[in-house]
Amino acid sequence: MTQRDWVAAAIHKIEADFNRSADTHLIPLPLPAWPDIDAYLKDESSHPTGSLKHRLARSLFLYALANGWLREGSTVVEASSGSTAVSEAYFARLLGLPFIAVIPASTSPEKIAEIEFHGGRCHLVESACSINAESARLARETGGHFMDQFTYAERATDWRANNNIAESIFKQMAQEPHPVPAWIVCGPGTGGTSATLGRYVRYRQHDTRVLCADPESSVFFDYYRGAREGRADPSLARTGGSRIEGIGRPRVEPSFIAGCVDAMLQVPDALSLAGMRHVSAVLGRRVGGSTGTNFVGVLHAARAMHEAGQGGSIVSVLCDSGERYAHSYYNPEWYAHQGIDVAGADRAIAAAVAGAPLPPLPSCGPS
Incomplete structure (x- = not known):
């Protein structure tokens, strides 16, 4: 089999896999305090690998194949907080x-087990800041390909x-009372989802705006605020990683395109996880922290x-299932170790759902 024949066969396998899959559901999410506003969650946990990153992994493999970067037998290496790696292993x-x-x-541990279930090998590093450099090193050593989601996602x-x-x-x-959302809300991980959403709504000439909700230890909010003020600094960095797995980064990733985002919000981890518990209670099943x-x-x-x-609709993303976080977000001992005020955050979310303002949060862009 020639290299071109192998690439054609590989692309066919990915397309056939896609053809066997149904679209993910769009779930209404009640907001009783605001009857003129309809909210929805795009449930990406129903993908074969259980998260929004299934879409990205498929796109990255097709992109690498079409560019001639993958060959039969090539070792694929990826830097990830877990979910993209699960999907790429698949x-x-x-x-x-x-x-x-x-x-x-x-x-x-649940994500590590899923990666290994799909045949992947996990290489753990102490700092989230070093995963890219370590991935590039391993790809060189194995003669393989570093997929590099943080560069190529957008x-x-x-x-x-x-x-x-x-x-x-x-x-x-299309059949909903407000078919064109006023806002689509997502969290930035690679930046690929916000870039796709922002480009699409502009290309289709929709009035929809994109809001990125960024976790507290991420650098994206500060970078975005600087970009809005005409002083974008791609060298911004923070030490350590995000406690909200799947979103937030310690450095500005190449796939985060500030111009595709209309507004940003910086969210404390305690509120994120209280929001997670609220959505889980409403849906009757566990969701992840990024949701x-x-x-x-x-x-x-x-x-x-x-x-x-204003009335209208808001769409956001249910990124993954909470079953991946039984040892952390759904473990009381984890909260005690992290020093997170669970009760106070739960009260703040309950009050906001009832119509009260959220605690003051750093924001940038139109509100």
């Missing part, structure tokens, strides 16, 4: 390729259409719309 196994996930040592996805998350949201919203961060963004946008006398 696609690597589909193509018969070895896969190494370079992940922070703090990654949940360009691997076809943002004009091709079944991306933005196109899917608008198709599913809680998104929910705080939904409350922020809904409050602003209400104060402006």
Whole structure:
């Protein structure tokens, strides 16, 4: 089999896998304090690998194949907080390729088990700041390919259409009372989702705006605020990683495109996790921490719309299942170790759901 023949066969396998899969659900999320505002969650946990990152992994593999970067037998290496690695392990196994996930040592045991279930090998590092450099080193040593989601996420996805998350949201919203959302809320991890959403709504000439809700220890909010003020500094960095797995980064990633985002909100981890618990209670099943961060963004946008006398719809993302976080977000001992005020944050979210303002949060952009 020639290299071109192998690439064609590999792409066919990925497309056939996609053809076997259904679209993810769009779930109404009650906001009883604001009857003129309809909220929805795009449930990305129903992908075969259980998270929003399934879309990204598929796009990254197709991009690498089309660019001639993957060969039969190539070792695939990826830097990840866990979820992208789970999804890439799935696609690597589909193509018969070895896969190494370079992940922070703090990654949940459940995610590590899922990576290994799909045939991947986990290479743990102490600092989230070093996963990219370590991935590049391993790719060189094995003669493999560093997938590099943080660089290629914004360009691997076809943002004009091709079944991306933005196109899917608008198709599913078509029969709703407010089919064009006033806001779509997401959390920045690679920046790929916010880039896809922001580009798509501009390309389709929708009035929808994109709000990114960023966890407290991430650098994206500070970078975005500087960019809005004409002083973008891509060298900004923080030490340590985000406690909200899947979103937030200690450095400004190449795939985060500030111009695709209309507003940003910085969310304390305690509020993110209280939001997670609220959404879990409403849906009757556990969701992950990044969904809680998104929910705080939904409350922020809904409050602003209400104060402006506006009705409409808000769509956000249910990123992954909470079953991946049994040892952390759903473990009381973890909260005690982290020093997080659970009761106070739960009261703040309950009050906000009932119509009270959220605690003051750093924000930038239109509200």
